[in-house]
Amino acid sequence: MMPSARFPDLQDASVLITGGGSGIGAALVEGFALQGAKVAFIDIADAPSKALCVRVGEQAGASPLFLNADLRDIEALRACVVRAAEAHGPVTVLVNNAALDDRHAVEDVTVDYWDNNQSINLRPHFFTAQAVAPGMKRAGRGSIINFTSTSFMINHPDMPSYTTAKAGIVGLTKGLAGELGPHGIRVNAVAPGWVVTERQRALWVTEEALAAHVSRQCIRQVMQPHDMVGPCLFLASDASRMLTAQTLIVDAGFL
Template identity: 75%
Template sequence: MMPSVRHADLEGRSVLITGGGSGIGAALTEGFLRQGARVAFIDIAREASEALADRLEQETGSRALFLEADLRDIDALRAAAATAADRHGSVTVLVNNAAFDQRHEIEDVTVEYWEENQAINLRPHFFAAQAVVPGMKDAGGGSIINFTSTSFMINHPDMPSYTAAKAGIIGLTKGLAGKLGPDNIRVNAIAPGWVMTQRQRDLWVTPERLAAHVQAQCLREEMQPDDLVGPCLFLASDASRMLTAQTLIVDAGHL
């Protein structure tokens, strides 16, 4: 369920979301579009992304701008960010959402695998920010929201390269917040718990595992992608204008 709250200051804002074509990212794309923002999203999956843009245009009358790019290619990322700014004006809200939570064993990780994993899960967060910061400065400020994960906080055993990247995102968030604060650019992170995206259901959810996880939450419901929309809108909006360098844990109280 999309949040009912309306952030009037988000209407007309230029928003760029990475990995915005599926899962949590698709919910974020929809959430910002329903706030009246001008939304561009980067994704590598053309069919799913175009289907999302078509559906949202039919439902809202507004179309999100799909930008096809592989975030491992920094030049392509920069070009996509430039296109978003050309079409919608300087990006003043950046949501670094894209990630790939592939499981891996310690003994199987090669140097090449490690570099590839970081190139998806950490490196684009910095270079996307680098690409939009000049426009944010010219616009008088902005908000950067980096999606991390509670996986490293709960000592998840099955993806050490991924959890290293997700911990790194918090360090990056704090460093960028300190640097960009004088330019009125806020930088925060969101750490989701176990969110029931289709990918999670297809690959890792079993009834027993899910029931045990929900039982360990304070709020005894499955978390859905839409549950991340409200917190992200809050961090993007003027409602959080003095909030920066923080990590907002959204996990139904599991921690």
């Protein structure tokens, strides 16, 4: 369920979301569009992204702008930022959401695997922020929201490269906050717990594992992608104007 709160300052805001074609990203595209924002999103998957544009357009009255790109290609990523700004004005809200949480054993990781994993899970966060920063500086304001994860906080054993990237995102968030804060740009991180997306259900969710996880949450309900929308709307809006360099854990109280 989408949050009921309205944030008037997000009306007509130029918002860019990475990995917006499915899962949490798709919920964010929908949530910002329903606030009246001008939403662009980057994704590598063509068909589901186009279907999302149709569905969100019907709900919100305006379709988001789908930008097809592989985030490992930094020049393509930079071109997407330019296209988003041309369509909607300089990006003033960036949500770095894209990630790939494939499981991998320590003994199986090669140099190429490691580099490719980091090029999806960490490197784009920096270069997308770098690309939007000049426009935010000219506007005198901006909000960058980086998705990290609680996986590195709970010592998740099955994806060491991924958890390394997610820990790095917290450091990146704090460093960027210090650099960009004097220009009125806030940088924060969101750390979800186990959000049950279609991908999670297809690959890793079992009834027993999910029940065990939820039993350790203070709020004993399964977290859904839409549960990440409200925290991001808050961090994007001027309701959080003095909040920066922080990591907001959204895990139903698991930690």
